Amino acid sequence: MAETASVIVDSILRRLRDPLGEAHPRSLVLDIYSRVQVALNAARGYVLADFSLRTVPGKPLYTMDGDINGLQRVTTVEVGNVHIDEVIPWRNLWKLSPTWYTDAGSVQGWAMVGLGLFAVYPVPSVSETLQLRGPKITPMLTEDDEPISFRSEDADIARDLTVALLLLRWRDLDMVQQITQIAGERMNLHIAQTVMEEAR
Amino acid sequence: MTRAATLQLISDLSATQSDDTEATVLYDEVIRELGFYEVLTNREDRFQPAILNGIYKLSPDTMRVLEVAWDNRRLDRASEYALRVAFGAAWRLIKGIPLAMTVWDESASEMRLVPQPTDDGTVTLVRTEVRDDLPYWLELPVALMTIQREFTRESNHQDLLFATVALNLGKLFLAFVGVKIFDVRPTEEQ
Numbered sequence: 001m002a003e004t005a006s007v008i009v010d011s012i013l014r015r016l017r018d019p020l021g022e023a024h025p026r027s028l029v030l031d032i033y034s035r036v037q038v039a040l041n042a043a044r045g046y047v048l049a050d051f052s053l054r055t056v057p058g059k060p061l062y063t064m065d066g067d068i069n070g071l072q073r074v075t076t077v078e079v080g081n082v083h084i085d086e087v088i089p090w091r092n093l094w095k096l097s098p099t100w101y102t103d104a105g106s107v108q109g110w111a112m113v114g115l116g117l118f119a120v121y122p123v124p125s126v127s128e129t130l131q132l133r134g135p136k137i138t139p140m141l142t143e144d145d146e147p148i149s150f151r152s153e154d155a156d157i158a159r160d161l162t163v164a165l166l167l168l169r170w171r172d173l174d175m176v177q178q179i180t181q182i183a184g185e186r187m188n189l190h191i192a193q194t195v196m197e198e199a200r
Numbered sequence: 201m202t203r204a205a206t207l208q209l210i211s212d213l214s215a216t217q218s219d220d221t222e223a224t225v226l227y228d229e230v231i232r233e234l235g236f237y238e239v240l241t242n243r244e245d246r247f248q249p250a251i252l253n254g255i256y257k258l259s260p261d262t263m264r265v266l267e268v269a270w271d272n273r274r275l276d277r278a279s280e281y282a283l284r285v286a287f288g289a290a291w292r293l294i295k296g297i298p299l300a301m302t303v304w305d306e307s308a309s310e311m312r313l314v315p316q317p318t319d320d321g322t323v324t325l326v327r328t329e330v331r332d333d334l335p336y337w338l339e340l341p342v343a344l345m346t347i348q349r350e351f352t353r354e355s356n357h358q359d360l361l362f363a364t365v366a367l368n369l370g371k372l373f374l375a376f377v378g379v380k381i382f383d384v385r386p387t388e389e390q
Contacts, residue, residue, distance in 0.1 A: 007374060028212055035209075035340040036373075042337055043376035061243045061326070065335060072337055094267075094274060100271040101324070113266070113326060114241030115378055137337060165369070169215045173365050180369075 003152060005030055006144035008159055015163050024166055026144065033162045034140045037149060040161070042135045044070045044187070046154045049136035055124040060101055064117045071134040074118055077110045078131040087111040093121050157183050202229065203332045209343040210350070213366075217357045218350045226349040228330075230342055235263025235328045239338070239379050244325040252317035254298065256323055258309040267326040270298040270313060278302050283314050292316075337377050344370030 010019070016023050041047050049070045053062060058185045062068055077084040087093055090111035093100045107130060111119045120130070138149040140164035148155055163181040203224075210223050248256060248270075258265070268275045269292065278300040283291045288299075296315035304312035313323070334342060348367035351359045374380070 031209070031212075031336065032340075035336070037377075038337040039340060039373045039376040042378060063242065072335075098274065099272075101269050114238030114328065115324065116239075116241035117243060129311060137335075140336060165213065168365065169213055169361070171359070171362055173361060176365060180372075 002147040002149065004144065005033075005141045005146045005148055008033060008148055008155060009144065010085045012159055012162055012166070016166055021194075027142075029162065029166065030141045030144075032165050033158060034138070034147075035041070036161045036165065037141075037158045038072070039157075040154075040158050041138050041149065044154070045075065045135045046151070047136045047138060047149045048075075048133055051132045051134075053118075053130045053132050055107065055120060055128050055130060057124055057126055058104075060119055060123045061113065062120075064116050064118060068118060068132065070137055071132060072137050072155075073112055073115055074110070074132045074134045076133040078133075079107060079128060084130070085109050087121065090119060093119060096121060110130065157186050160186075203334075205336075206334060206339045206343050206346075209339060210346050211345060214347050214350070218347065219355065219357075222353070222355075223346060226353075227342070229349065230345045231330050231334075232263065233345075234342070234379075235330050237379060238266065238328060240313070240334075241266070242327060242329050242330050244323075244327060246323050246325075247320065248313075248317065248323045249320050250317050250363070254313035255304065256301075256311045256313060258311065258327075260309070260326075261329045261331060262309065262327045264328040264329055265325055266328065268301045268311070269324040270317065271321045272324065273297075275303045275313065276300045278314070283341060287314065341370045341373040341377065341379075344373065345366050 009026050012029050012033065013019050013021050013024060016024055021029070043190045051071055052069055053068060064071065064073070084107060087096060087109045088111065093111055096109065097103050100121050101123065104125035105122040106128065107120045107122070107124060109121040111121070113119050136149070141148065150158060160179050160183045164176045164183070167175045167179070207220065207223060207227060210227070211220065222343055227280055242260065268277070276380050278286070280302055283300060283302060291314060292312070294315040295318050298313035298315060298317050300314045301311050301315065304310045344366045348363045349368065351357065351363035351366070
């Protein structure tokens, strides 16, 4: 079961040696944690969401913040239970067919065009339902009693990076380095050097 | 989310040391910089009357044109030199179904469709854009990158080390959300 936001905030404030939140208002901690959580989820896909997209005949491009909702990007597409392949990068759609904008048929491929558009190929000749899946845009936490989106073990990294950002405020840059290094090791990323190497 | 939310975040993360007026200007810079990358992408379909002689005016929020299609047929991006070679010296006067587009007047944000369409049609653009209502997963990296600029510039609160760490954290969070920022802008696809 997911923890509530208050548990995470308390934990972060203890790490900052500010258990009463005098220097770090709880609302600010929640705000930063929410932003770290949604970014981390985009990278790791800890929490996925589904969206049923009803295609429109003749329409090849769909917006991620209008036609599709709740997904940061699309990572898997199925029609019925049939997996549809991704075309990477999206410009290969033109190589697949110079007329992919107008080629009509049932959907055989898809691509993300940047982070704002979702493309299907060929253009649906009749409306069909695509099952999209991708990292969920985890909600902004505003209340202490809200459940967080991550499981405890995944929330640890988000909490560490939140602490790093709050220490950045106070220019405790060595601590920022240490914490991002530990978070990086947990994520199997060498990010600490990236964060600090140019600064030194 | 709104620009105000990101500016508040900038103020919070810099412990209110940032200059709000300057941060607003620098925030706009960062958003424009992001427009060179395929981050905030969108499509635009617009009716184009033949009477405009193939001159298409880009909307003000367009940063970079990724693809152009005329009635769902892709147009090649071509230089004026290439058009002169392909269509001859009078390439601007040729009429027919558009096959290519070229940037005609950069300062006026105008493209020219070549040949000039004889009939009305629809121009479809795939483009990057600047906008105030960033998705909220993008606000943190944008705030960190703005902080880098704010604390790099000459001021009474200049702090180069803080600025560099903020930038690198900004790049890290950008990478998390799927944006890889390079030191050199990507060249235009031809």
